[in-house]
Amino acid sequence: MNTNIFHLSIELFVGFLALLIITKVLGKTQITQITPFDFISALVLGELVGNAIYDKDISVWYVLYAITLWGMLIYAVELLTQKFKGTRKILEGKPAIVIRNGKLDRDELKKNKLDINQLQHLLRDKDVFSIREVEFAILEANGSVNVLKKSNYVTPTRKDLNITPQQVNLPISIILDGEVLWDNLSEAGFNEIWLNRQLSYHGITNPEQVLFAEWLEGEPLFVTSYHL
Known part of the structure; x- marks a missing residue:
């Protein structure tokens, strides 16, 4: 044995x-x-x-x-x-355009053994809930679908609205499941004193009471405690 x-x-x-x-x-x-x-x-x-x-x-x-x-x-x-x-x-497959110029390509759907219900499911994964919103849809070799929406359904960008661009910052997790991520806290440029002050502002006396805390440049510390 x-x-x-x-x-x-x-x-x-x-x-x-x-x-x-x-x-x-x-x-x-x-x-x-x-x-x-x-x-x-x-x-x-x-x-x-x-x-x-x-x-x-x-x-x-x-x-x-x-x-x-x-x-x-x-x-x-x-x-x-x-x-x-x-x-x-042959070995990896190739992308297939299943919606072209807003119209379903039945031959491509049939060739790739994809029915309408499956296509709708893949589109919903891309936050598209109606085929009418789609100008082009490409079925990738790995089975996912990438979508190019019709212009009327595209979310406008800051450039489209002539709004001044702003710097994009990456949020940093500070506390996970009651445990302080000290490396992340240091990377954000803060220390334990700052963290305790921020938690105190939320009525929290101990990091172990925190389920999740995240810091983002220009924003207050986002905190979710266990009792919420």
Whole structure:
């Protein structure tokens, strides 16, 4: 029993490290820009590790070999698509214009096996609740839809309204779940005395009472406490 636990622990540890290395080598596209091919490759990689770990007849070297070989194949595909543009259409897919000049392209919808209800769902993810608002809609290789709205439905910009541009600042989280993020507080240019003063203004005596606090240049400290 103890021997089995020891071997399982070794295989889990080795599998974890190997997957971590492969993920770093392959880059972030496995998650952020996942295509059908990437999705399948990730599933297969996980299955290889899972099956190898829980099969008593398979050694650690088999786990490493399976992960390494599959990782090399995926990496080779990535290099292939980078060097030869013609392979991208086959291996990664290509974008499809499903709404063109305000009109649904039935052929493209059919070719990509996308029905109207699915399209409406994808559009709502982009805060578009009516197809009539859309001038162009592009179905990307990863299954998401990007939208270019008709001019009448586009939110005007400060430039359109001739309003003087203002500097855009990044909000900084100061407290999360009752814990002060001291590095963020220092980055914002403040210290514990300033923080306690701000919390006192909100009737809070201890940072542990705060669920979330955020600072933004030119704005007062935004605070949400647990009792709200």
